[in-house]
Amino acid sequence: MSADTAVPPVVEMTGITIRFPGVLALDGVDFSLRPGEVHSLMGENGAGKSTLIKALTGVYPVDAGEIVVGGRPRRFTSPADAQDAGISTVYQEVNLCANLSVGENVMLGHEPRTATGIDWKAAHRRAADQLESLGLNLDTRSALSSHSIAIQQLIAIARAMVLDAKVLILDEPTSSLDRGEVEQLFDVVRELRAKRVAILFVSHFLDQIYEISDRITVLRNGRLVGEYAVDELPRGELVSRMIGRELDELAALASVADRSIDRSATPVLRATGVGRRGSLEPVDIEVYEGEVVGVAGLLGSGRTELVRLLYGADRAESGRIEVNGRPAKHATPRHAIENRIAFSSENRRAEGIISDLTVAENIVLGIQARRGAMRRIPQSEADAIVAEYIAALGVRPADPDMPAGNLSGGNQQKVLLARWLATAPELIVLDEPTRGIDVGAKADIQRKVAELSARGLSVIFISSELEEVLRIAQRIVVMRDRRKIGELDSREVDLDGLIDYIAHQTEESAA
The missing domain is CATH 3.40.50.300 (P-loop containing nucleotide triphosphate hydrolases)
Incomplete structure (x- = not known):
């Protein structure tokens, strides 16, 4: 079932621009989401998908542009603001309390109360009803931690429905699921779509995108490439739009x-x-x-x-x-x-360059690791190796004593390459x-x-x-x-x- 294009969008984002120091993360991006549709947000790493979601959910302030939810212009200052407006998010890493029961997680913060406190019997009954509406027959008193990641994600969706979510954001929900679990999740997604919930779906799995989506929006380098009906965008064209063309x-x-x-x-x-x-x-x-x-x-x-x-x-x-x-x-x-065998990670900041060490210290790390901590590299040998690879790879500036964190990204990458090449x-x-x-x-x-x-x-x-x-x-x-x-x-x-x-x-x- 596709969304009715005559129905006004429940979310309309226009000209969204977000700047970080030295980076234009989003550059005038438009995005809309209609009731009763699954709208996939696609793009490679750094395209701006997460930034756009965080703009919608109040995590990041917007530098320019407008967000309209339910026909009203909104400026969310926190995720709680977005949640109050009917926007809920289920992330790849489930944000629930593993030490509580299933029912407690579903109803957390919205438990029915009596004059003497929380009515736990009613809370578990409401939780069970909500889970059942999603096709889940679970013991609401069982520990959340006793259930698989797939079930925990469905429980998180049930919690969103208790909050009367009009918009559900699913950010990489299938990354840790097997095929059977993905199908179980998609059954729930289809149920919610039939109930006119608007669903923003993010995944890197092409087969899943084409199985569940009604529309696709493609971002690249913080800019909008286009918005397409899923049956009008062949897979090859989607890939081409995501990756762009080489300079x-x-x-x-x-x-x-x-x-x-x-x-x-x-x-x-x-x-x-x-x-x-x-x-x-x-x-x-x-x-x-x-x-x-x-x-x-x-x-x-x-x-x-x-x-x-x-x-x-x-x-x-x-x-x-x-x-x-x-x-x-x-x-x-x-x-x-x-x-x-040497390995240069894609995450050069977290798993590669040690910013506080000098260029020279970063380069000789690989050799030292191979020799072991007890066999220190003579300074003269280290100096010769560093000088050789700074020259061979054209590291700029060619200062071995400069903190590596002060280099440009390209020169940091050259230092990483030098580190591993020095190990022969x-x-x-x-x-x-x-x-x-x-x-x-x-x-x-x-x-x-x-x-x-x-x-x-x-x-x-x-x-x-x-x-x-x-x-x-x-x-x-x-x-x-x-x-x-x-x-x-x-x-x-x-x-x-x-x-x-x-x-x-x-x-x-x-x-």
């Missing part, structure tokens, strides 16, 4: 994908059936000497989950890893480092190494990857920029919905073909 300066770089790779030799890395329940379906992947293997897919497709399992940053629950033909147990990153790895995993950096720094890093692979370094390269993956990689592993759906030779596919593959390919037809 001319980067497109001018020569492709390195034409270089042939000897795949008759033993691979540097072979992973068979590596997976983790709720995170990644079992995946096979091989990487040969001097090969750049791209990993492509939309955000949430399983790209990062795969490489974190290969590196030991997350523990794999299934599968086997071999390094140069020998079994390897990457239970921790230390094991991977010992096997001469056989394989380096680069997860979004060019995200959020300027064009010049992107070009520098891409050229360095091409140069290193030509010298024999193996690389796993993840990027949301599909043109970048096509240009850098000889072979592309394609991910969707946390599973590998196939592999492509980059010499045999163009950008449109890769987009179409991501959007439409099935495991069966890929096999």
Whole structure:
């Protein structure tokens, strides 16, 4: 069932602009939400989805623009204000009280009262009625913590309905659910849609978006790309609108994908059936000497989950890893480092650069970790290594004593790359190494990857920029919905073909 376009929107956001220091997070974005529809908000990381939701729910003040809810202009100063206006949010991480019962969570703050206090019998009865209206037959006196994440999310939705929500925001509600649990959630969503609740849905799973949505709004880099009826936006066009096109300066770089790779030799890395329940379906992947293997897919497709399992940053629950033909147990990153595998995380601030340390200290961290805390690196050796990589990667300013936190994003990324190259790895995993950096720094890093692979370094390269993956990689592993759906030779596919593959390919037809 689609929303009636003749009915006025329950939410209308016009020209929404939000600025943070040095960042224009939203730039004049329009968004509307009608009663009885599921409206999906789509965009890659940094597109502005979360910022728009936080503007609607009173978390962030709006610098410019207007929010109208139920026909009234509103300026929410807190989530409580938004909730009072009938807007409720259920996040990926359920915001409930695990130490309370199901019924207590559903009715929290809205318990029926008598002259002597809370009428708990009536509270549990009302909670049970609300849960039953969503198709849930639960013991309301059972502990919330005794239920799965999927059930807890449904309980959170029941709580929103007790608050008489007219607008329900579901922010990545399916990220930790299996297929059966997703279907249970979608049954509830359809029930609410039939009751004229307006639902804003955020997910990175394309199949789910097309299964449950009536309309789709696409954001990119804080700007509105467009709003579309779901049956008028083919999957390939959705992907294309989300990722945009590469800048001319980067497109001018020569492709390195034409270089042939000897795949008759033993691979540097072979992973068979590596997976983790709720995170990644079992995946096979091989990487040969001097090969750049791209990993492509939309955000949430399983790209990062795969490489974190290969590196030991997350523990794999299934599968086997071999390094140069020998079994390897990457239970921790230390094991991977010992096997001469390096990993540069997509989250360079939280898992990469240590802002308070100098450029030099950040660069030598990887070598020190490999040698162990008891074998200190001689200062003269450290100075030589730092000077070599600052020059090789063009870190600017070329001051080894500068705090790394004072560098631009592109130069921080170069320092991270220097840290791992200094360990002389056989394989380096680069997860979004060019995200959020300027064009010049992107070009520098891409050229360095091409140069290193030509010298024999193996690389796993993840990027949301599909043109970048096509240009850098000889072979592309394609991910969707946390599973590998196939592999492509980059010499045999163009950008449109890769987009179409991501959007439409099935495991069966890929096999």
